[in-house]
Amino acid sequence: MALxxxxxxxxxxxxxxxxxxxxxxxxxxxxxxxxxxxINGADLHAIELAMxxxxxxxxxVTLISMGPSQIQPQMREALSYGCDEAYILSDxxxxxxxxxxxxxxxxxxxxxTGPFDLLLLGNVSGDGATAHVPSQLGEFLNLPHLTDxxxxxxxxxxxxxxxxxxxxxxxxxxxxxxxLGIDRKLNKVRHPSVKGIFGAxxxxxxxxxxxxLKGLEESRLGLSxxxxxxxxxxxVVYSRECTELKDVAELAQIIRKYRG
Numbered sequence: 001m002a003l004x005x006x007x008x009x010x011x012x013x014x015x016x017x018x019x020x021x022x023x024x025x026x027x028x029x030x031x032x033x034x035x036x037x038x039i040n041g042a043d044l045h046a047i048e049l050a051m052x053x054x055x056x057x058x059x060x061v062t063l064i065s066m067g068p069s070q071i072q073p074q075m076r077e078a079l080s081y082g083c084d085e086a087y088i089l090s091d092x093x094x095x096x097x098x099x100x101x102x103x104x105x106x107x108x109x110x111x112x113t114g115p116f117d118l119l120l121l122g123n124v125s126g127d128g129a130t131a132h133v134p135s136q137l138g139e140f141l142n143l144p145h146l147t148d149x150x151x152x153x154x155x156x157x158x159x160x161x162x163x164x165x166x167x168x169x170x171x172x173x174x175x176x177x178x179x180l181g182i183d184r185k186l187n188k189v190r191h192p193s194v195k196g197i198f199g200a201x202x203x204x205x206x207x208x209x210x211x212x213l214k215g216l217e218e219s220r221l222g223l224s225x226x227x228x229x230x231x232x233x234x235x236v237v238y239s240r241e242c243t244e245l246k247d248v249a250e251l252a253q254i255i256r257k258y259r260g
Contacts, residue, residue, distance in 0.1 A: 003058075003060075004115065004116050005053060005054065006113070007121070008063075008120070010067070013126075015126050020034065045184050045187055046122050050118075051190070060085075062085050063079065069088060088208070091209040092222075095223060097223065098227065099130045099132035100228070109208060116177060119138075120179075121137070134146075137179055148165070148181065149162070150186050152180065159180075
């Protein structure tokens with residue numbers, strides 16, 4: 001059974017550079033300038049699953065991401081794994097979105113570029129780490145959905161899924177189309193081939209703005225459409241006075257003093 005698969009991916013700040021991230025004290029949003037961005041790690045496992053299903057059953061893999069147009073190099077990198085096409089949902093009105101506004105925008109992107117038999121996402125993003133978006137996307141699209149997925153097997157018009165629940169594993173059968181949040185444990189991500197890297201440069205990529213996504217309620221977009229609001233902003237300095245000890249005897253004296 002050939003599948004039309006969509007993989008929703010996110011481009012995030014490089015985890016190795018999190019020490020450089022700053023916050024805008026007024027908007028309380030991340031300042032990402034000057035920080036390298038990469039494909040969200042968990043999303044690579046969703047791409048890997050999509051490629052395995054395509055190789056076994058045939059079909060097509062479409063990438064969808066919400067972000068600034070500057071993420072095109074990362075989308076080309078994602079295409080190099082063997083995906084067929086990519087769409088970037090990019091508009092200033094999308095900026096500052098929480099997980100709910102993000103899922104709403106992605107749902108409209110899916111509706112504009114589908115239909116799809118299966119929608120895959122990394123279970124959690126490296127920056128927000130809410131693990132909300134897969135389920136929220138499923139709800140917006142009115143499709144069956146599961147998160148923490150550690151195994152997937154395709155049936156005719158259905159998918160057999162194993163989901164990790166604490167120390168246990170539960171099995172489900174979902175009728176297609178469905179939305180799955182993929183756990184890193186599901187597979188090992190391949191390295192793109194040289195052919196894949198060069199081929200990605202020629203694959204179709206399109207940017208979709210608010211004007212090109214039909215039926216959008218603009219009040220549900222971006223920062224203004226996000227019910228999650230940052231509270232008080234504090235710049236906390238973690239420091240305390242310290243005294244340099246010259247030898248063990250001085251330390252023992254201090255201990256005896258506080259022990260009475």
